[in-house]
Amino acid sequence: MKIDLHNHSKYSDGVLSVKELLNLAKEKKIDIMGLTDHDSVFGVDEAYTYGKEVGVKVLKGMELSTFHKGQTVHIVCYFKNNVIPKELYEFSQNIINTRLQRAHKMINKIKDYYKINIDEDFLFKNSCIVTRGNMYQCILHSNPDIDHTLAQQMISDDSPCYIPASKMTTEEGIKLLNNLGAFKILAHPTLIKREYLSEILDLGFDALEARYPKNKAGEEDFFKVEAKKRGMLYSAGSDFHGDDKHAMIGTSTLNYDEFKPIIDKLEIGDDF
Structure with a gap:
């Protein structure tokens, strides 16, 4: 079984529509796909419905954009019973x-x-x-x-045309997600400066995205050890966008045994 928990559609900065994304997931033999658009949950219900048609189970999620001491910190989040709280639609x-x-x-x-x-x-x-x-x-x-x-x-940070996006702090993001009962995954920790990783994790995550396409040699094992040391779970995601800067869907996946502790936390049965 192949489970990819980090993917984007046109509902944020992905290239593909929800249907195109799920057709591709089916082609790549993905059994369970997480849809985690940036700060948006407006594609998840469409994805869930179409997923049933093509035979790909969809976990409804979002990737929340935050910052900590100048570091961009993204939080992949999922919710109990695979239900998005109504407050998150208003937030989006x-x-x-x-x-x-x-x-x-x-x-x-x-x-x-x-x-x-x-x-x-x-x-x-x-x-x-x-x-x-x-x-x-x-x-x-x-x-x-x-x-x-x-x-x-x-469009880079150094561009004379750059305007910073309004983001909440990571601490504020964790508080928001805790109030909504979310399962919180620190996305692509390899992109975070190592000296900040420990204090960011101290803010209260449930899992670490240990398996990620841009990991350097030995980082997956390092992140798994870090997660275990803190009593956290680990996840995997391809961060698929459909462009030339990100990996193909299915590049970084979990098997069912690795995924089971996550769905147990979310109180989701196998047939969702």
């Missing part, structure tokens, strides 16, 4: 509104500074929650001959 809508305002400002700055055309209709028509990943895809779409590295620079 507020984030969407804020991100749309930021995107308009950033796109206008990029157009003025770099003197390029950007098809804003494409950007906002094809994205639910507009992230920098969506802006990058839109720049490429609007300027087919542009250098990809330059396009990436336009």
